[in-house]
Amino acid sequence: MKRAFPIFAVLTAALLAYGLYQALWVAPTDRLQGDVYRIIYYHVPSAWTMFSFFALNFVSSIVYLIRRNPRADAVAVASAEVGVVFNTVVLVTGPLWARPVWGIWWTWDIRLTSTLVLWLIYVSYLLLRRFSSGGQMPVLAAALAVFGALDMPLVYFSIWFFRTQHPQPVIGGGGSIDPRMLQVWLLNWIAFQCFGLLVFAARYRLEVLSQEVEEMQALESLLEVRGSR
Amino acid sequence: MSYLYAAYIITWAIHIAYLSSLARRYARLRREIQELKRH
Amino acid sequence: MTGSAGLTRATLLKDLRLEWRSKDATNAMLFFALLVVVIFSFSFDPTAEESRRIAGGLIWVAFLFASVVALNQTWARELRNQVLDAYRVSPAPPNSLFLAKVFGNFLFVTVLEALMTPLFAVFYNLRAIGPAYQLLVVAGLGTWALVVNGTFFAAISLRTRSREIMLPLLLFPISIPALLAMVEATSAILTGEFSAKFWVVLLVTYDLVFTMASLFLFERVLHAE
Secondary structure (H helix, E strand, O other): OHHHHEEEEHHHHHHHHHHHHHHHHOOOEEOOEEEEHHHHHHHHHHHHHHHHHHHHHHHHHHHHHHHHOOHHHHHHHHHHHHHHHHHHHHHHHHHHHHOOOOOOOOOHHHHHHHHHHHHHHHHHHHHHHHHHHOOOOHHHHHHHHHHHHHHHHHHHHHHHHHHHHHHOOOOOOOOOHHHHHHHHHHHHHHHHHHHHHHHHHHHHHHHHHHHHHHHHHHHHHHHHHHHOO | HHHHHHHHHHHHHHHHHHHHHHHHHHHHHHHHHHHHHHH | OOOHHHHHHHHHHHHHHHHHHHHHHHHHHHHHHHHHHHHHHHOOOHHHHHHHHHHHHHHHHHHHHHHHHHOOOOOOHHOOOOOOHHHHOOOHHHHHHHHHHHHHEEEHHHHHHHHHHHHHHHHHHOOOOOOHHHHHHHHHHHHHHHHHHHHHHHHHHHHHHHHHHHHHHHHHHHHHHHHHHHHHHHHHHHHOOOOHHHHHHHHHHHHHHHHHHHHHHHHHHHHOO
C-alpha cells in the first residue's frame, strides 16, 4: 500500500499535465467564447470531483451513525475537507469564466447558487468539528452531514423553481458539445479525481494517525495518574 | 486571456494551500509522537 | 404512546410556566424583535409598490434573527440545572423532550412574529393583494421549519465553544431552501402576482423531512453531549 502511493502520485501528475496540455492546446477554440472557455476544463471536472467526495462524506457519516467505527469518521472528515477544497475551486473559477464571457461575476442561477449553498453547509460542518469539544463530536458532525445531504435536493428544487418563475440568462447554457471537448473534459475529470483521491488518502492517514496519538495520550495521562498514586 | 491563466493558477494555488496545511499538520503530529516516545 | 405525549405536554407546560414567571429572556427578546423591525424600516424605505415586492424578504430575515435569539436559550435552563443528565438516565423517550422544546420555541417565535408583523405593516404600508389568510399558513410552516432545525442545532451546539454563534452558523445554510420558499410565498401573497402553491408544497416537504430527521437523530445527539 505504501509503495503504491508514490507510483499512483506520479501517474496522477502525468495525467494532470496531459490534461492541462490538452485543455490549453489540443481542444478546439470555441467559436463564440474564444479561448477563455477553456476554464471549464478545470471548473467542471472539479465540480464532479467535489460531488464524489461529498457523496462519500454522506455515506461514511451514515456508516458512522450506525456502527460508530472511527475509521468511518476519518473518511467523513477527510472527504468533507477535500470536497470543500474542490468546491472552493469551482466557486472561484466559475465567476472568472462568467465575467469575461457574460459580463457579470455572479448570478443566482441553479448551478452557482447550489454550489455556494453546498460550500456553506460543508464549511459549517467543518466548523462544528473544529469548535466541538468532547469525544462525541463525530456523532454530532455525522448528524449534521445527514441533514446537509437531505437538504441538497430541496436546495436544488427550490432554486430551480425560483429560476423558472424569475428567469434570467443561463450561464454555461446548452448547445451541442464538440466530442473533442468532451474528451478533454473526461480526461481532466479523471486526472482531478485521481488527484483528489491522493489528497484524500493523505488526509485520511493523518486522521487515523491522530486518532491513535489521541488514544495514546489519553492512555498516558491515565497511567500517570495511576503511577503518581 | 488573463482570466484563463488566473483561473488555472488560482486553482493550483488553492490545492497547494490545502496540501501545505496538511504538511503542517503532519509535522505537528510527528512532534507529538516524538513527545510520546520520550516518556 | 399516551405516556410520551403526556410527557411532551408536561414539559411544554413547565417551560411555559417558568418562562411566564421569570419573563427575563422574554422581555429582552420582544424588545429585540421590535428593534429589528425599526432598524430594517430605517434602512429600507421603498415606495408602496416596491415595498410589497421586497417586504417578504425583509420580514423573514427579521423573523430569522429574532428566532435565533429565542432558539439560543432553548437548552439554557436545562444546562444550568444539569437536567439533561437526568433526562439521559431516565427511561423517558428523548423525543418527548425534543418535541416539547420545539413546540415551546414555535409558540414563542409565533408571539414574536405576531408582534413584528403589524409593525412592518405600519412602517411599510402593507396591504396584501392576494388572499391574506394564506399568510398564516406560510407563517406557520415557515416558523416550524426554522424552529425544528433550530432546536436540533441548538442541542448540537451545546458542547461547542462559542455556542451562540454556532447555532446560526449551522442553521442558516440548511435553512436556505425553506427561507427562499417563505420569502417567495409571502411575496406571492402580498403582490398577488404569482401563485404561492409550489412554495407552500416545498415548505410542507421541508418540514416533514426535517421533523422526521430530527426525531430520528435526536436521541443520538442527546446522548452524545
